[in-house]
Amino acid sequence: MSASVYVINPNSSQAVTSAIDQAVAPLRSADGPDVVCLSLADGPPGIQSQRDVDSVIGPMLCKASELEGSAGAFVIACFSDPGLHALREQSRRRVFGIAECGVVNALTLGQRFGVIAILPTSIPRHLRYFGAMGVMDRFAADLPIGLGVAELSDEDRALGRMIEVGRTLKDTHGADVLVMGCAGMARFRADLEEAVGIPVVEPTQAAVAMAVGHVRLSYPLS
Structure with a gap:
């Protein structure tokens, strides 16, 4: 199977990309498509504003165009799904945004x-x-942990805030499933789920699972 799933982190943080790569590792298999995670060198260190979202669309489309020939699917690994519809318009491959996939999975x-x-x-x-x-009509609430993308590297602090917010979403707002609202949170999913006691969706895992399934069904095994 030669077609790859390209997971594009639209920011320039290699730490975030490495965490994404580790999170999607269980979705790789010897007979499945390659899952290739990459950063956008021209992107900001973190995508934290609408301006950041808008700024990465052009560079991301250019990067995807370079990869088109070997792609089976693309995953946009940012919870704002920047350029999702533009990339779907540009590419002949399936394109998955992690926010859309994370919510659908939830x-x-x-x-x-x-x-x-x-x-x-x-x-x-x-x-x-x-x-x-x-x-x-299925939405409970959306609450912040008050940390930027770079601050997620302080793992104890970040996980502690996520657990606190997750429990509030569950106990005060009636959420019975949580969605992590940033690709940089990927490494905390299992610990958060154990601490809060309800399912937690890591959206890049959700999107890559859909993309791998699509590629496996679309490209016969060699």
């Missing part, structure tokens, strides 16, 4: 999903997107 695991955001400024973007997806 809807199969619970009745009301809660989202753990990084910063308060992320929430308006999320709400616009959930409204466009038509899922607000």
Whole structure:
């Protein structure tokens, strides 16, 4: 099977890309497509504003164009799904955004999903997107941990804040499934799920699982 799943982290943080690569490792198999995780060198260190989201679309489309010939699918590994529809328009391959896939996955695991955001400024973007997806009747709440992408490297602090926010989403807002609202949170999924006691969706894993399934069904095994 020669077609690859390209997971594009639209920021320039290699630490985030490495965490994503580790999170999706269980989805790799000897007879499956390669899952290739890469950073966008021209991207900001973290995507934390609408301006950041808008700024990465052009470079990401260029990078995807370079990879088109060997791609079986693309995954945009940012919870704002920057350039999702533009890349779907550009590419002949399937394109998966982690926010869309994470929410869709959550809807199969619970009745009301809660989202753990990084910063308060992320929430308006999320709400616009959930409204466009038509899922607000299944939405519990979206709460921030108050840490930027770079600050997620302080693992004890980040996990502690995520557990605190996750419990609030569950106990106060009635969420019975959580979605991690940043690709940089990937390494905390199992610990968060154990601490809060309800399913936790890591959205890059959700998107890559869908992408791998699509490639396996679309490209016969050699």
